[in-house]
Amino acid sequence: MSKAFTPTVAKPGVITANNLREGFNVWMCEDGWTADPTQATLFEDEAIAELALLKAIGQSNTVVGPYLVEARRGPNGPEPTHFREAFRQTGPSNYFHGIQADKQAEASNV
Amino acid sequence: MFDVRPVDTDYVRHRAAQFRAQVERRLDGSLTEDEFRPLRLMNGVYLQLHAYMLRVAIPYGTISPDQMRMLAHLAQHYDKGYGHWTTRQNIQFNWPKLVDIPDMLDHLASVGMHAIQTSGNTIRNVTTDAFAGAAPDEIADPRPYAELLRSWSTDHAEFQFLPRKFKIAITGATNDRAIIAAHDIGLRLVERDGKLGFEVWVGGGLGRTPLLGQVIRDFLPEDDLLPYIEAIIATYNLSGRRDNKYKARIKITVSERGLDVFRDEVEEEFLNRRRDFQGADHEALAIFRNRFAAPVFRDAPVEGYEEARASNAGFRSWTDTNLRAHRIAGYTSVIVTFKAPGATQGDASADQMRLLADLAERYGHADLRVMHDQNVALPHVHKSDLPALYAALRDAGLATANAGLTSDIIACPGMDYCALATARSIPIAQEIAEHFRDEGLEQEIGNLNIRISGCINACGHHHLGHIGILGLDRAGVENYQITLGGDAYDIPTIGQRAGAGFPAEEVVPAIDRLLRAYLDVREDEHERFIDAYRRLGADPFKAALYPEPAHA
Numbered sequence: 001m002s003k004a005f006t007p008t009v010a011k012p013g014v015i016t017a018n019n020l021r022e023g024f025n026v027w028m029c030e031d032g033w034t035a036d037p038t039q040a041t042l043f044e045d046e047a048i049a050e051l052a053l054l055k056a057i058g059q060s061n062t063v064v065g066p067y068l069v070e071a072r073r074g075p076n077g078p079e080p081t082h083f084r085e086a087f088r089q090t091g092p093s094n095y096f097h098g099i100q101a102d103k104q105a106e107a108s109n110v
Numbered sequence: 111m112f113d114v115r116p117v118d119t120d121y122v123r124h125r126a127a128q129f130r131a132q133v134e135r136r137l138d139g140s141l142t143e144d145e146f147r148p149l150r151l152m153n154g155v156y157l158q159l160h161a162y163m164l165r166v167a168i169p170y171g172t173i174s175p176d177q178m179r180m181l182a183h184l185a186q187h188y189d190k191g192y193g194h195w196t197t198r199q200n201i202q203f204n205w206p207k208l209v210d211i212p213d214m215l216d217h218l219a220s221v222g223m224h225a226i227q228t229s230g231n232t233i234r235n236v237t238t239d240a241f242a243g244a245a246p247d248e249i250a251d252p253r254p255y256a257e258l259l260r261s262w263s264t265d266h267a268e269f270q271f272l273p274r275k276f277k278i279a280i281t282g283a284t285n286d287r288a289i290i291a292a293h294d295i296g297l298r299l300v301e302r303d304g305k306l307g308f309e310v311w312v313g314g315g316l317g318r319t320p321l322l323g324q325v326i327r328d329f330l331p332e333d334d335l336l337p338y339i340e341a342i343i344a345t346y347n348l349s350g351r352r353d354n355k356y357k358a359r360i361k362i363t364v365s366e367r368g369l370d371v372f373r374d375e376v377e378e379e380f381l382n383r384r385r386d387f388q389g390a391d392h393e394a395l396a397i398f399r400n401r402f403a404a405p406v407f408r409d410a411p412v413e414g415y416e417e418a419r420a421s422n423a424g425f426r427s428w429t430d431t432n433l434r435a436h437r438i439a440g441y442t443s444v445i446v447t448f449k450a451p452g453a454t455q456g457d458a459s460a461d462q463m464r465l466l467a468d469l470a471e472r473y474g475h476a477d478l479r480v481m482h483d484q485n486v487a488l489p490h491v492h493k494s495d496l497p498a499l500y501a502a503l504r505d506a507g508l509a510t511a512n513a514g515l516t517s518d519i520i521a522c523p524g525m526d527y528c529a530l531a532t533a534r535s536i537p538i539a540q541e542i543a544e545h546f547r548d549e550g551l552e553q554e555i556g557n558l559n560i561r562i563s564g565c566i567n568a569c570g571h572h573h574l575g576h577i578g579i580l581g582l583d584r585a586g587v588e589n590y591q592i593t594l595g596g597d598a599y600d601i602p603t604i605g606q607r608a609g610a611g612f613p614a615e616e617v618v619p620a621i622d623r624l625l626r627a628y629l630d631v632r633e634d635e636h637e638r639f640i641d642a643y644r645r646l647g648a649d650p651f652k653a654a655l656y657p658e659p660a661h662a
Contacts, residue, residue, distance in 0.1 A: 022207040023162035061139045062156060082586050088159060092526035094536045096453045097190055101625045
């Protein structure tokens with residue numbers, strides 16, 4: 001697991017967890033949780049982030065194991081800074097499964 | 111006290127119903143995650159990098175065709191069409207939803223299967239030789255004893271919260287294919303004065319502190335198996351360290367206290383325990399021996415086998431690499447490798463599982479074994495059936511002629527799936543396999559065990575690879591350490607780290623330099639990599655891995 005991380009303006013972060021019922025990865029966003037990491041809320045303030053993490057921990061009937069992790073501001077939203085988070089945001093590299101496949105399926109349904 | 115409890119579908123159904131209620135209480139908020147986690151782990155449910163994972167027990171790797179078909183059903187309906195053979199002869203499903211797992215356990219229970227004690231600090235799946243009951247070098251079939259240990263350890267009230275997980279392996283053969291030296295307890299069937307017993311090893315294990323076990327008893331009469339094993343684990347349960355997760359395995363207990371001190375404690379405990387066993391274990395063993403009676407082998411001429419070898423190069427190549435000797439004339443054991451070009455090591459599709467079930471019924475006395483190297487064996491095949499078996503396997507992409515060769519790599523799921531991993535294993539294994547196939551060197555290199563783990567916990571048994579690869583996170587980049595000279599079988603050996611790690615893209619070139627150096631220095635084609643390494647030492651191989659002094 002990632003070590004405890006506290007975000008700053010220079011090193012912002014997101015809050016991520018797993019959906020309790022199904023297990024897939026989710027990120028905290030403005031109105032709850034999203035399976036799309038680019039929609040995640042980017043925290044730049046330690047106190048606000050800690051408060052949000054406490055709120056996430058309080059939602060244990062929805063999500064499992066929430067944690068703060070570093071992210072950077074990208075053109076389409078927060079981006080991972082570490083390869084572990086990058087894999088969590090796409091899926092395994094040996095099959096086109098996980099979020100990468102869900103996104104493609106979603107795009108083809110639009 | 112031990113009680114006879116044969117495979118009991120009522121019991122596993124009951125446990126499945128219990129878990130269904132636990133999941134319901136978790137979902138309605140009655141249980142917190144902290145309360146639920148140990149309950150789900152007791153039933154083999156992990157939360158991994160992308161999803162939940164369900165690890166299903168395959169006791170000592172032995173599985174019937176109907177059970178295999180049930181695994182196929184689960185793969186198809188609750189996963190993404192496949193499952194993954196593990197190095198404990200189990201299977202893992204990578205994508206189940208928590209809300210579906212109670213249904214999966216019900217399905218498993220209907221064929222006498224479950225996921226109990228596939229996780230947690232309990233006695234895990236007992237493993238054994240995949241060729242048990244078939245191998246010519248066997249003193250006795252280890253499976254009745256493995257089943258005795260399984261039924262005794264399942265839900266053993268005293269051992270549900272051990273200091274750490276506990277793994278037992280047992281072999282009945284002179285060539286150890288169960289890697290007993292790398293287990294918390296290893297058992298080797300031996301004969302003395304016409305009586306069967308066990309050489310008992312204790313304190314082996316891999317992970318962050320790899321240690322080979324030591325012999326705690328050179329001859330344990332078979333009648334004393336359960337009380338003695340119970341004495342070892344009871345002693346460890348009390349003296350094992352619970353203050354530090356990384357020092358909690360029995361290997362640390364034995365090495366810190368010393369084998370002699372530990373043995374004295376065990377022997378004292380054994381005398382107490384033996385009184386409590388009043389023969390139920392011996393009665394159970396007699397029942398289990400019956401259950402594992404040999405099939406009725408065919409006494410028939412081997413027709414068509416040599417002709418097919420002469421006329422079909424693919425068949426010849428496959429029979430050269432993927433067969434193992436059988437104790438009955440005309441028979442052989444067949445290894446079906448799950449290491450085809452481009453495949454993920456140890457992944458089996460639902461269709462492949464169903465085919466194996468059918469073929470085992472048609473050609474293999476309905477017997478299948480999941481191997482610790484992530485392959486599946488048909489232990490009993492008459493040689494006259496091999497051409498037809500090969501053709502059916504080939505059509506399903508399951509006739510890759512590579513058992514024991516460079517591309518027959520053991521690889522853990524790594525960071526493609528595992529929440530504990532520090533780097534990926536699967537792509538590295540795939541790249542190595544592809545490279546040596548493309549170079550046409552695999553046959554020339556001959557027997558070679560490459561093993562890859564994606565973290566220090568060593569599920570890929572990298573310490574025991576002739577070439578071991580350990581994936582680590584170095585400052586946010588995947589980096590791979592190479593160990594040399596490990597051996598799981600002939601002379602159990604922990605491999606030694608060769609030097610600084612390599613970035614992912616430099617692993618294949620490094621292994622290429624290493625194996626070309628081996629081909630240059632070997633005495634002849636019969637001298638395997640590990641033999642040459644033992645003869646010459648590490649230096650010529652390190653020089654190949656690190657050609658520039660700056661990297662040494």
